[in-house]
Amino acid sequence: MAEPKLVLALPKGRVMDDSLRAFGRAGLRLAPPESERAMRYDAGDAMVTLMRNADVPTYVELGVADAGVVGKDVLLETGARVYEPADLGFAACRLSLVRPRGATGTVERVATKYPRLATEYLRRIGSSAEVVKLTGNVELACLTGLADAVVDVVQTGETLRANGLEEVDVILRSSARFVVNRAALKLRGDVLRPLIAALRDLPGAR
Numbered sequence: 530m531a532e533p534k535l536v537l538a539l540p541k542g543r544v545m546d547d548s549l550r551a552f553g554r555a556g557l558r559l560a561p562p563e564s565e566r567a568m569r570y571d572a573g574d575a576m577v578t579l580m581r582n583a584d585v586p587t588y589v590e591l592g593v594a595d596a597g598v599v600g601k602d603v604l605l606e607t608g609a610r611v612y613e614p615a616d617l618g619f620a621a622c623r624l625s626l627v628r629p630r631g632a633t634g635t636v637e638r639v640a641t642k643y644p645r646l647a648t649e650y651l652r653r654i655g656s657s658a659e660v661v662k663l664t665g666n667v668e669l670a671c672l673t674g675l676a677d678a679v680v681d682v683v684q685t686g687e688t689l690r691a692n693g694l695e696e697v698d699v700i701l702r703s704s705a706r707f708v709v710n711r712a713a714l715k716l717r718g719d720v721l722r723p724l725i726a727a728l729r730d731l732p733g734a735r
């Protein structure tokens with residue numbers, strides 16, 4: 530009997546496009562979704578499930594997906610126990626502490642989508658600032674006075690420049706990672722091991 534197809538968890542949007550391209554170069558033939566609303570489809574050499582990036586580690590950790598692609602920042606924030614065998618290199622960004630340009634004085638409240646990483650960072654620098662969890666457009670917190678700093682993703686820096694904010698400290702550097710369910714690596718090693726080797730060999734990956 531034929532083995533079931535590999536199930537991949539991918540974030541919707543640009544990372545999905547970059548991931549499908551990377552898998553293609555690594556020898557997995559995967560078609561793009563036929564509709565923007567697709568959530569799960571047979572892509573050829575694998576089944577693809579599409580979701581918010583923050584949910585990818587959960588799907589992979591629980592084994593609903595055998596493997597997936599997610600940013601290192603999100604992976605650390607969720608603390609999911611998955612293998613992380615390849616850095617795909619794309620979606621490079623920094624998770625940074627951001628303040629209004631020229632701001633001085635003690636930071637008392639930090640808004641972020643990354644409460645776990647922000648809390649760890651603040652503890653590390655000896656700050657007792659309060660952490661407030663938001664779900665998007667976090668920079669707004671700084672502009673409105675909800676918080677006096679934010680911990681957020683900086684990619685080009687355009688969002689900061691456009692809103693009079695500046696990057697004060699880089700907390701971590703992130704990029705897209707290929708993540709694999711622990712049991713799947715053993716059970717589907719025949720497919721996953723050569724795929725991991727091929728992904729690591731791609732330009733910009735390691």
Ligand code: PRP
Nearest residue numbers: 665666667681682683684685686687688
């Ligand atoms: C991310 C991040 C910043 C922006 C940074 O937001 O939260 O707002 O991108 O990119 P830049 O440095 O190139 O301007 P995203 O567009 O992912 O939306 P979100 O805040 O709703 O998650």
